[in-house]
Amino acid sequence: MAKLTMVEAINLALKQEMERDPAVVVLGEDVGKSGGVFRVTQGLFERFGDGRVVDTPLSESAIVGVSIGMAAYGFRPVAEIQFEGFVYGAMEQLISHASRIRTRSRGRYHCPLVVRMPYGGGIRAPEHHSESNEALLVHTPGLKVVAPSTPYEAKGLLVSAVRDPDPVIFMEPKRVYRAIKEEVPEEEYSIPLGQCRIATEGKDVTLIAWGAMLQPTLKAAALMGERGIGSEVIDLRTLSPLDDDTIIESVKKTKRAVIIHEAPRTCGLGAELIARINEKALLYLEAPVERVTGFDTVMPLPKLEQHYLPNAERVVEAIDRVLSF
Amino acid sequence: MAKLTMVEAINLALKQEMERDPAVVVLGEDVGKSGGVFRVTQGLFERFGDGRVVDTPLSESAIVGVSIGMAAYGFRPVAEIQFEGFVYGAMEQLISHASRIRTRSRGRYHCPLVVRMPYGGGIRAPEHHSESNEALLVHTPGLKVVAPSTPYEAKGLLVSAVRDPDPVIFMEPKRVYRAIKEEVPEEEYSIPLGQCRIATEGKDVTLIAWGAMLQPTLKAAALMGERGIGSEVIDLRTLSPLDDDTIIESVKKTKRAVIIHEAPRTCGLGAELIARINEKALLYLEAPVERVTGFDTVMPLPKLEQHYLPNAERVVEAIDRVLSF
Amino acid sequence: MINCSRIKKYGNKFKIILENARVTFISRWSRRAEKSSREKGAAMPKKTIQTFQVEWLQILDEHGNCDETLRPSLSDKEIQKLYEWMVLTRTLDEKAFKLQREGRLGTYASILGQEAAQVGSAFALQPSDWMFPSFREAGASILRGLPPRMILQYWSGDERGSQIPEGQNDFPITIPVGTQIPIAAGAAWAAKLRGDRIAVMTYLGDGATSKGDFHEGLNFAGVFSLPVVFLCQNNQWAISVPLSRQTRSKTLAQKAIAYGFDGIQVDGNDVFAVYKAAKEALEKARAGHGPTLIECLTYRIGDHTTADDASRYRKAEEVEAWRKKDPIDRLKKYMANKGLWNEAYHQQVATAAREKVEAAVKEEEAIPLPDPKDIFRYTFGELPEELKQQMENFLRGDGRPDL
Amino acid sequence: MINCSRIKKYGNKFKIILENARVTFISRWSRRAEKSSREKGAAMPKKTIQTFQVEWLQILDEHGNCDETLRPSLSDKEIQKLYEWMVLTRTLDEKAFKLQREGRLGTYASILGQEAAQVGSAFALQPSDWMFPSFREAGASILRGLPPRMILQYWSGDERGSQIPEGQNDFPITIPVGTQIPIAAGAAWAAKLRGDRIAVMTYLGDGATSKGDFHEGLNFAGVFSLPVVFLCQNNQWAISVPLSRQTRSKTLAQKAIAYGFDGIQVDGNDVFAVYKAAKEALEKARAGHGPTLIECLTYRIGDHTTADDASRYRKAEEVEAWRKKDPIDRLKKYMANKGLWNEAYHQQVATAAREKVEAAVKEEEAIPLPDPKDIFRYTFGELPEELKQQMENFLRGDGRPDL
Ligand SMILES: Cc1ncc(C[n+]2csc(CCOP(=O)(O)OP(=O)(O)O)c2C)c(N)n1
Ligand SMILES: Cc1ncc(C[n+]2csc(CCOP(=O)(O)OP(=O)(O)O)c2C)c(N)n1
Ligand SMILES: [Mg+2]
Ligand SMILES: [Mg+2]
Numbered sequence A, B: 001m002a003k004l005t006m007v008e009a010i011n012l013a014l015k016q017e018m019e020r021d022p023a024v025v026v027l028g029e030d031v032g033k034s035g036g037v038f039r040v041t042q043g044l045f046e047r048f049g050d051g052r053v054v055d056t057p058l059s060e061s062a063i064v065g066v067s068i069g070m071a072a073y074g075f076r077p078v079a080e081i082q083f084e085g086f087v088y089g090a091m092e093q094l095i096s097h098a099s100r101i102r103t104r105s106r107g108r109y110h111c112p113l114v115v116r117m118p119y120g121g122g123i124r125a126p127e128h129h130s131e132s133n134e135a136l137l138v139h140t141p142g143l144k145v146v147a148p149s150t151p152y153e154a155k156g157l158l159v160s161a162v163r164d165p166d167p168v169i170f171m172e173p174k175r176v177y178r179a180i181k182e183e184v185p186e187e188e189y190s191i192p193l194g195q196c197r198i199a200t201e202g203k204d205v206t207l208i209a210w211g212a213m214l215q216p217t218l219k220a221a222a223l224m225g226e227r228g229i230g231s232e233v234i235d236l237r238t239l240s241p242l243d244d245d246t247i248i249e250s251v252k253k254t255k256r257a258v259i260i261h262e263a264p265r266t267c268g269l270g271a272e273l274i275a276r277i278n279e280k281a282l283l284y285l286e287a288p289v290e291r292v293t294g295f296d297t298v299m300p301l302p303k304l305e306q307h308y309l310p311n312a313e314r315v316v317e318a319i320d321r322v323l324s325f
Numbered sequence C, D: 001m002i003n004c005s006r007i008k009k010y011g012n013k014f015k016i017i018l019e020n021a022r023v024t025f026i027s028r029w030s031r032r033a034e035k036s037s038r039e040k041g042a043a044m045p046k047k048t049i050q051t052f053q054v055e056w057l058q059i060l061d062e063h064g065n066c067d068e069t070l071r072p073s074l075s076d077k078e079i080q081k082l083y084e085w086m087v088l089t090r091t092l093d094e095k096a097f098k099l100q101r102e103g104r105l106g107t108y109a110s111i112l113g114q115e116a117a118q119v120g121s122a123f124a125l126q127p128s129d130w131m132f133p134s135f136r137e138a139g140a141s142i143l144r145g146l147p148p149r150m151i152l153q154y155w156s157g158d159e160r161g162s163q164i165p166e167g168q169n170d171f172p173i174t175i176p177v178g179t180q181i182p183i184a185a186g187a188a189w190a191a192k193l194r195g196d197r198i199a200v201m202t203y204l205g206d207g208a209t210s211k212g213d214f215h216e217g218l219n220f221a222g223v224f225s226l227p228v229v230f231l232c233q234n235n236q237w238a239i240s241v242p243l244s245r246q247t248r249s250k251t252l253a254q255k256a257i258a259y260g261f262d263g264i265q266v267d268g269n270d271v272f273a274v275y276k277a278a279k280e281a282l283e284k285a286r287a288g289h290g291p292t293l294i295e296c297l298t299y300r301i302g303d304h305t306t307a308d309d310a311s312r313y314r315k316a317e318e319v320e321a322w323r324k325k326d327p328i329d330r331l332k333k334y335m336a337n338k339g340l341w342n343e344a345y346h347q348q349v350a351t352a353a354r355e356k357v358e359a360a361v362k363e364e365e366a367i368p369l370p371d372p373k374d375i376f377r378y379t380f381g382e383l384p385e386e387l388k389q390q391m392e393n394f395l396r397g398d399g400r401p402d403l
Helices: A006-020 A044-048 A060-075 A086-100 A134-138 A151-163 A209-227 A246-252 A269-284 A302-308 A310-323 B006-020 B044-048 B061-073 B084-098 B134-138 B151-163 B211-225 B246-255 B269-284 B302-308 B313-325 C026-028 C031-039 C078-099 C114-124 C138-145 C147-154 C180-192 C213-224 C253-259 C271-286 C316-323 C328-337 C343-366 C387-397 D024-030 D032-037 D076-101 D115-122 D140-142 D148-155 D178-195 D211-222 D254-258 D269-284 D317-322 D327-338 D341-368 D387-396
Strands: A026-028 A053-055 A076-081 A114-119 A145-148 A170-175 A197-200 A206-210 A233-234 A239-242 A257-264 A290-294 B024-029 B053-055 B076-080 B112-121 B145-148 B170-174 B197-200 B205-209 B231-235 B239-241 B257-265 B290-294 C002-009 C016-023 C047-057 C131-132 C202-206 C228-234 C262-268 C292-297 D002-009 D016-023 D047-057 D129-134 D200-205 D227-235 D262-267 D290-297
Touching: A006 A026, A006 A044, A006 A151, A006 A170, A026 A060, A044 A053, A053 B246, A053 D076, A060 A076, A060 A086, A060 C213, A060 D211, A086 A114, A086 B084, A086 D024, A114 A151, A134 A239, A134 A257, A134 A269, A145 A151, A151 A170, A170 A209, A197 A209, A206 A209, A206 A246, A206 A310, A206 B112, A209 A257, A209 A310, A209 D387, A233 A246, A239 D269, A246 A257, A246 A269, A257 A269, A269 A290, A269 B269, A269 B290, A290 A310, A290 B269, B006 B024, B006 B044, B024 B061, B024 C271, B044 B053, B053 C114, B061 B076, B061 B084, B061 D178, B061 D211, B084 B112, B084 C026, B084 D178, B112 B151, B112 D140, B134 B239, B134 B257, B145 B151, B170 B211, B170 B269, B170 C180, B197 D140, B197 D262, B205 B211, B205 B246, B211 B231, B211 B257, B231 B246, B231 D115, B246 B269, B246 D387, B257 B269, B257 B313, B257 D140, B269 B290, B290 B313, B313 C328, B313 C387, C026 D016, C047 C253, C047 C271, C047 D254, C078 C114, C078 C138, C078 C147, C078 C328, C078 C343, C114 C138, C114 C202, C114 C228, C114 C271, C114 C292, C114 C328, C131 C138, C138 C147, C138 C316, C180 C202, C180 C228, C202 C271, C213 C228, C213 C253, C213 D024, C213 D211, C228 C271, C228 D178, C253 C262, C253 D047, C253 D254, C262 C271, C292 D254, C328 D262, D047 D254, D047 D269, D076 D115, D076 D140, D076 D148, D076 D269, D076 D327, D076 D341, D115 D178, D115 D200, D115 D227, D115 D269, D129 D140, D129 D178, D140 D148, D148 D341, D178 D200, D178 D227, D200 D269, D211 D254, D227 D269, D254 D262, D254 D290, D262 D269, D269 D290
Parallel strands: A026 A053, A026 A076, A076 A114, A114 A170, A145 A170, A206 A233, A206 A257, A257 A290, B024 B053, B024 B076, B076 B112, B112 B170, B145 B170, B205 B231, B205 B257, B257 B290, C047 C262, C131 C202, C202 C228, C228 C292, C262 C292, D047 D262, D129 D200, D200 D227, D227 D290, D262 D290
Antiparallel strands: A145 A239, A197 A233, B145 B239, B197 B231, C002 C016, C002 D047, C047 D002, C047 D047, D002 D016
16 A cells, blocks of 8 residues: 555545546646646646646636536536635635525435645645634535545545535644655545544543644654653544534543644634533543644744644643543 | 613714714715615715715725725714625625724734624514624724614724724614613713613623623513513623623623524634633533524524524523523 | 726617717826827837727517618527516516515515516526526526425525426525626536536626635636636615615626626616627537627516615616617517507416416425434435534424534 | 726737627527517616726837837836846846756746836835735846845745844745735735725736735725735746636736726836836825736746746747847837937946846855745744744754654
């Protein structure tokens, strides 16, 4: 089995899904001849041609808008937003139409659309190139939101996203794009949406993370392991809809939890996870659930970004706090 | 003292602030000659003229965009988004610029801008006219978010919003616009941003609400009062930044809390409040904090909207649950 | 540099008067500069590299006079059909207005005065074409096949009014202004990729032309040469905002120049002109020759919606002047001249329309309230676990949306 | 209906050839229809109500030939200034590129080839005017007064590079494409309301014209007749997307027609043409006569940024062809002819530029890292309690952002 980066794994998933289903088309800025600014769509233009891999004019709103129309007509567009920090222009099309056309039309139309977007910090990029705004999308009824953490996960989840009958926001942790390699089967497989993954089992504390935050979280777990503390690391994978059962079961077992995300703290997805733990496992808790997150400030430019992004040390400190509460 | 509706109170605040400060200008769709679709700006056009009360072309994004430029140049624009369900088009200007220009320019520029928008359901309006998306804005660093609950509150908070040196989103509960009258001083007064209001004191349970949800919450408190249960009703007023202290103090006293909001449940502001209670008052809790909210669905059209919106009965049930946990 | 030669349009299409003011950049803001450059001998300082004209089409004037050389070929039967659809549209519209006033309908957006723009354009559509309405297209929608009952159902606050019948390739009403435009372009793109020889038509108002979605949708349509017709009903008002506050351009049609495709301004109260322009544009689209912007110059006779009171912001005289250009009246006059209309025929048409509308009202009012489960049911193709839970708790009536 | 008569532009402005194909709606997609309507005797089925021309301005061609009748009045000293600014811009640009390659700078967006467009336009600005750049305006920004050190500071990932010095009325770099346009319109509006006789200039690329913000910003500028100049550097690429994928319109200048104001296309590698067009437009704006769109036709010689490799998507020949139109070269030739340039002068200019740039690099690299507190400090005018807490916890180093 080949060892692939996440970029290669996503590329492979796209290629295979396009081969399988002629309704799948890829569109966005620079996805064609150039193969995407991160090379995620490399080779697709040469293989499938200009009709199925389309460079568009510069407009995130229209990229999503036309995709909705294509989806209603029977296509399965996979649209790329070049960086998650540019998705705001497309919010109206996402919130007012993509997420709603099924319910508005009482099922007459639906919107099998995937919106891929690289998100998150840590690559020393300019402003707006390091955002993590999953909470805005999770708060929107009618959207599914997915964030893979490894190459294997990315391929399997993207296959499910492409085949899903509803709009799926597929958030790709750009910091992971080439940072890790992993065995990824050439053969078809898929990972169902709506289910977390237990990345490591443990009995002392539950750590919940997704996307690029898995790596520092696993590192923190390993550091704690050296001190004899067992961490159960949950890779959330699907951010909406949430898989409460796995989370709650884990927290009932460990009685302590730390949630790690890059996004600003207030009204981030961490808050929702705490709310659900509060609602379903309050009496099991031995300590307040901790959040290790970005600050309630704008994500800084590269010279300060390392202060903003959660790292293994901060996770370890939080684990210490929940253990010593 | 005159008894005013919220529409009249806001109108009065605008008029007085415009008289006080020539830098204050009002702009938006239909705010001029027509006086606004809810008549909130009625009479301002006649009084201050076309230069200071400006009907704009139909574009929420540009309304916010030009306001940022005006603010940078020294004005204090008060922009209206006709309904909160149309603010999505302006998200990029709000998130990428209004909230950031101060920090991006390291203080060289700032953005004293108020964006008023009627929000929430209950007036039997068409689709997109009943949204409650405060969480999207609260999650955005650099924005303040305010939601008054009564005419008196509206006037005092709007005055503070207009004088604030930073962008303030002023969410007006349209269901309250004409539903209640209250004594509102003609004289100048202001209510500071960032502080909650204890609407009723009580020792058995803390109820947290804002905007239009104050009314059913107060009704529920009254019903519980008949049964001898004391509710401390907190009117959140400023949704961002949050006034943790008042909330935590109350919960420490009552040991039980219910949060009420119209917005969809998942990743709503209720989640953040629970997270903070979890972090700062976990050991005081006698029961999980309850949320009475909209569902994770699109807000239905009028024939079904009463099922969606929290009402006093649902609040009472939630109080019963936290009391009997 | 763009020079605009403005030509004033008077009511009658034959009276076209050329304003003598050739408005150029230089002459407008600095005659001195122009003069001095002339003195230097630079007769034409800049080279013209592109020229554009905007055209106007009117076939049937407000007195019922018709330019037969321009009239689209329509059989007598078809002309009567146009008339009958317009009468049915107006009958439904008036009824909806009344129902709202009686508290039997929610907010309603009247199309009074815009019947020709809607009927003329929708009449040119094939069933296989796709249509994306804005929120003021009751006339176009029923012509496309939507049971009039569903118009009432929608405006009474029932999503089932948006459940377009299978086989009718129309999208439901779009409320956020202009946002249907890129979606329509996307459907046109899909049709083109599939090789389907169909066209897409999307409706929009003058206000919608100010929104980014208009720009982005038309730009995509131009770049990819999509089979889509943008039918703009320029009714000259966007709620209380007049056209002059919406754009400084003299026509909306000229906005097509920005996208490198054709635009035309037609008399939107002239059903022949609208039909002809729409038909030509749709045929062009189906033949693979790209998009067209059609501006139908018309007028919103009524308030913006039943929630509005237009007398606060516009003059009664303006409305009166436009009433005289009534689209149904002028077709009637034309038909009467041609022997296609008489009082008996009219009675029959009016009665049929009334009966259809009354039947629709009865039908709609007899429909039981929607099932509250519908709030959840259509959120996704398959309800996720957490939403199923929310629904079940809600149905059990314990007021607990989650858990 | 819009008819386009296309006029082909060849390198030399004197060779303008009129294409004979008058492209009309009808002729393009249905010759049959046109013919049959002609047979009916309808010579001109639709009435032209508006005509527009798009003009092109070139003064200094690529060989250094200058049309003196068109040349803006500039003293020899001023012409030398233009040259010196262009040389400094290129020197800084080349240095930034090298620094990035050496790992001493973050991603950088080169302006190689666009020096005339930036220097020519910014040179026409008054200090009291306001300027809103996109992200590729190093040349314009230093001319406006930004210390070159700050350009490097910004691209090295330090927000202090965006702290525009007091008194310089410029906004910091805007990354989200096109979003600066409505903001610039707003500043222009404010100036107009204040009665300040200043103008606003905002820079944008060809890619930006596809975004809704372009449309909405220009539309507002038209409606309110704002003192703003939209300076579009059409460098023909938006990362890997060529102009033909960005719009189907033949020029970007013609997009102004949609907004009812003037647009002009100028040779963007001709510093005289850019300066002249910018100066006229700015004067017009300051005099209260509204906005202008200036399209500078130029070329992005380099990769999109240092993170890009343009060889994957465009031909070397295309780049080579444009290198021959180099803006500095042609001014040099002109100046040499006029006796304003010789090798000694050039050495002096080049040395001064190099020294300035080296000093800027030294200065920038000596700046200590920013204070981490800055992450919080500028979020609001006054730090709210919860943010103060986050900051204090962060500074205490207990990794606890809140509580
Ligand atoms: C994005 C958005 N902003 C505001 C509104 C509120 N609104 C509804 S209709 C309308 C005016 C629309 O004008 P126009 O496009 O000319 O259509 P008309 O009403 O004349 O048919 C406005 C501002 C809306 N529906 N959507
Ligand atoms: C809204 C938005 N979408 C995407 C991007 C990523 N991006 C940066 S520059 C660029 C191309 C811009 O092209 P153009 O406007 O022609 O300017 P140029 O780079 O040629 O100067 C893109 C797509 C962005 N910065 N902003
Ligand atoms: Mg209108
Ligand atoms: Mg470009």
